[in-house]
Amino acid sequence: GDKVKQSPSALSLQEGTNSALRCNFSIAATTVQWFLQNPRGSLINLFYLVPGTKENGRLKSAFDSKESYSTLHIRDAQLEDSGTYFCAAEPSNNRIFFGDGTQLVVKP
Amino acid sequence: EAAVTQSPRNKVAVTGGKVTLSCNQTNNHNNMYWYRQDTGHGLRLIHYSYGAGSTEKGDIPDGYKASRPSQENFSLILELATPSQTSVYFCASGEEDTQYFGPGTRLLVL
Numbered sequence: 001g002d003k004v005k006q007s008p009s010a011l012s013l014q015e016g017t018n019s020a021l022r023c024n025f026s027i028a029a030t031t032v033q034w035f036l037q038n039p040r041g042s043l044i045n046l047f048y049l050v051p052g053t054k055e056n057g058r059l060k061s062a063f064d065s066k067e068s069y070s071t072l073h074i075r076d077a078q079l080e081d082s083g084t085y086f087c088a089a090e091p092s093n094n095r096i097f098f099g100d101g102t103q104l105v106v107k108p
Numbered sequence: 109e110a111a112v113t114q115s116p117r118n119k120v121a122v123t124g125g126k127v128t129l130s131c132n133q134t135n136n137h138n139n140m141y142w143y144r145q146d147t148g149h150g151l152r153l154i155h156y157s158y159g160a161g162s163t164e165k166g167d168i169p170d171g172y173k174a175s176r177p178s179q180e181n182f183s184l185i186l187e188l189a190t191p192s193q194t195s196v197y198f199c200a201s202g203e204e205d206t207q208y209f210g211p212g213t214r215l216l217v218l
Binding site: 043048098099 | 141143148149150151152153166167196198206207208209211212
């Protein structure tokens with residue numbers, strides 16, 4: 001989307017390596033969400049963030065509202081991490097804008 | 109047990125026909141949403157609702173209507189389907205912290 005820019009658009013990782021995905025906003029986001037769309041098409045919630053950081057297993061996410069960006073770090077990538085990662089920014093109540101996603105392929 | 113369900117999961121419609129996509133949630137969330145996702149893109153908001161009887165326009169409402177007859181149910185209606193509405197449609201329910209998505213409906217308009 002034009003309000004939420006994700007980078008890179010596609011990424012290939014070797015199993016066991018680390019990487020970071022980034023989301024830049026042209027809107028004043030108050031919260032950020034990260035989702036994984038798995039190869040079957042299901043959307044899975046990963047993180048909901050106010051400014052700050054959260055960690056869950058091998059995933060860690062940060063949201064800097066002043067600099068208008070968010071990152072998703074993947075540590076020790078596994079095959080099941082493959083899919084499309086979306087970030088979504090919420091500038092006000094009940095409205096949310098999605099980026100176009102980062103397609104991640106983890107190779108053995 | 110899935111908290112957000114959609115029906116049908118797949119639909120083929122003809123141009124000019126009427127299509128109704130249904131969504132049911134058992135999360136007891138006030139807010140519900142309809143998005144479409146086109147190949148290579150994120151989700152775009154079509155309509156949303158704050159509760160039973162409420163519908164609001166999202167970012168791309170043209171050609172779509174919505175109906176929220178109850179807390180649990182939120183429908184998306186295409187009165188006159190067009191091939192440009194071929195897409196995958198996702199319903200979601202949510203409160204303040206996050207949104208929970210249904211499995212999606214693949215719609216093909218011929």
